[in-house]
Amino acid sequence: MPTVIEGAADAAAADLGYIVVAAALLLLAYIAASYVVYRRAFVPLKPSILDDFAFTPFEFQADSEEVELVTADKINFGAWHFRQPGSPQTVIVSGGHKGQRASTLGIAAALWRKGFNVILYSYRGMAGSDRSTVTFGIKEVLELQAVIAFARKRIPNARIGLLGYSMGAVVSLLGAAGEPGVEALVLDSPFSDLRAIMVENVRKAVRLPGSPFVWLAGLMLRVRSGCRLSDCSPMAVLSSLEPRPLFFIHGGADGMTSVNHSRRLYDAYRGPREIWIVQGAPHAGAYFADRPLYVERVAGFFARHLGLDISGHLRLVEDEEVS
Numbered sequence: 001m002p003t004v005i006e007g008a009a010d011a012a013a014a015d016l017g018y019i020v021v022a023a024a025l026l027l028l029a030y031i032a033a034s035y036v037v038y039r040r041a042f043v044p045l046k047p048s049i050l051d052d053f054a055f056t057p058f059e060f061q062a063d064s065e066e067v068e069l070v071t072a073d074k075i076n077f078g079a080w081h082f083r084q085p086g087s088p089q090t091v092i093v094s095g096g097h098k099g100q101r102a103s104t105l106g107i108a109a110a111l112w113r114k115g116f117n118v119i120l121y122s123y124r125g126m127a128g129s130d131r132s133t134v135t136f137g138i139k140e141v142l143e144l145q146a147v148i149a150f151a152r153k154r155i156p157n158a159r160i161g162l163l164g165y166s167m168g169a170v171v172s173l174l175g176a177a178g179e180p181g182v183e184a185l186v187l188d189s190p191f192s193d194l195r196a197i198m199v200e201n202v203r204k205a206v207r208l209p210g211s212p213f214v215w216l217a218g219l220m221l222r223v224r225s226g227c228r229l230s231d232c233s234p235m236a237v238l239s240s241l242e243p244r245p246l247f248f249i250h251g252g253a254d255g256m257t258s259v260n261h262s263r264r265l266y267d268a269y270r271g272p273r274e275i276w277i278v279q280g281a282p283h284a285g286a287y288f289a290d291r292p293l294y295v296e297r298v299a300g301f302f303a304r305h306l307g308l309d310i311s312g313h314l315r316l317v318e319d320e321e322v323s
Helices: 002-042 049-053 101-113 141-154 167-177 194-206 211-225 234-241 259-268 291-306
Strands: 064-070 076-082 089-094 117-121 159-165 182-188 246-251 273-278
Touching: 002 194, 002 211, 064 141, 076 101, 076 141, 089 101, 089 141, 089 167, 089 291, 101 117, 101 159, 101 291, 117 141, 141 159, 141 167, 159 167, 159 291, 167 182, 167 234, 182 291, 194 211, 234 259, 246 259, 246 291, 259 273
Parallel strands: 089 117, 089 159, 159 182, 182 246, 246 273
Antiparallel strands: 064 076, 076 117
16 A cells, blocks of 8 residues: 555656646746747847948938037937928927838938938947947937937928837827927827737737737836836827927738737827828838829928928829829
C-alpha cells in the first residue's frame, strides 16, 4: 500500500511540475508578446544609413531654411521652414508614427506654392532628433509647442493652422488644446483613444483579446517614460478646441485606424467641423488617392479660416468629387 501511495504522490508531484512549467512558459510568452507590443509602439527606430538619403526642400526648389529647435524638456530636434515673406498664414505639419518629416514634403510644397508658410518637423527619437521614447503625442506635443513658438517669433503676426497625419493628428489635437492661438486644424486619420486603438490592432494581429497585452505594454511605457496610456485621449480635449474649425479626413479602407475613430471625434465635437471619407483609401492615404483634389480641399480650408486669398490658385471642386 505505501508503494501505491508513494507512486500516486510522485505522479501528482510530476503533474504539478508540468503545470508549473506550463504556467511559467505561458507567463514568459505573455511578457514577451507584451514587450513586442511595447517595442513596436514606443521604441524609436534605429538610425539608418538611408536617413541621409531622404528628399529635402531642395528637391522642390522651395525658399526654405533648416532650423534646430529645443523642447521644454531639452530634446533637440530639426525642422524645415518653407518661407512666404509677407504672408502671416502658416501651416505646421505633424507626421505619423515613427515617420520622417520628408514623408510630408509633397503636401508641404503644394501648400507653400498656394502662399502659405509651412513648417515640417521631426519628433523625438526620429532621424534628426535626440533619441527618446515614442509616446504617441503625450510628450511629442512639446515639439509642436516649440515649433509654434518659433513660428510666432519668425513670422510677423502669424496665423497658425495645424495639419496632422495619424499620430500627428493626435499631436495636433493635444497641442491645440493648450494653444488658443491655433486657428484651424486638418486631422488626417486620427485615433480617438490610444488604449482603444492599441487593443484593436493587437486583437487583429494575434486573434486574442488585446487588453492584457496592452496593459503590460502600458506599464512598461509608464516605467520607461512616466506616461500613462490614458494621458493620450483626443476625445478628452475636444471641448478645449471649441469654437475652432476642424476638418477630419480618413480613408474608407483604413485597416490600421478604423474610420470610426474620425467619426467618433466628428460626432463629439460641438464646434464648426467637416469630415471627408475617401472611399478605398488606406491609412493616411487620402493624399495619394487624389493629390490635386486633396491639395485643393486642404488649402481651401486653411485659406478660409486663416484669411488667405488663394482664389486664383484654386480649381473648382465638382460635387461628385467630394465623398
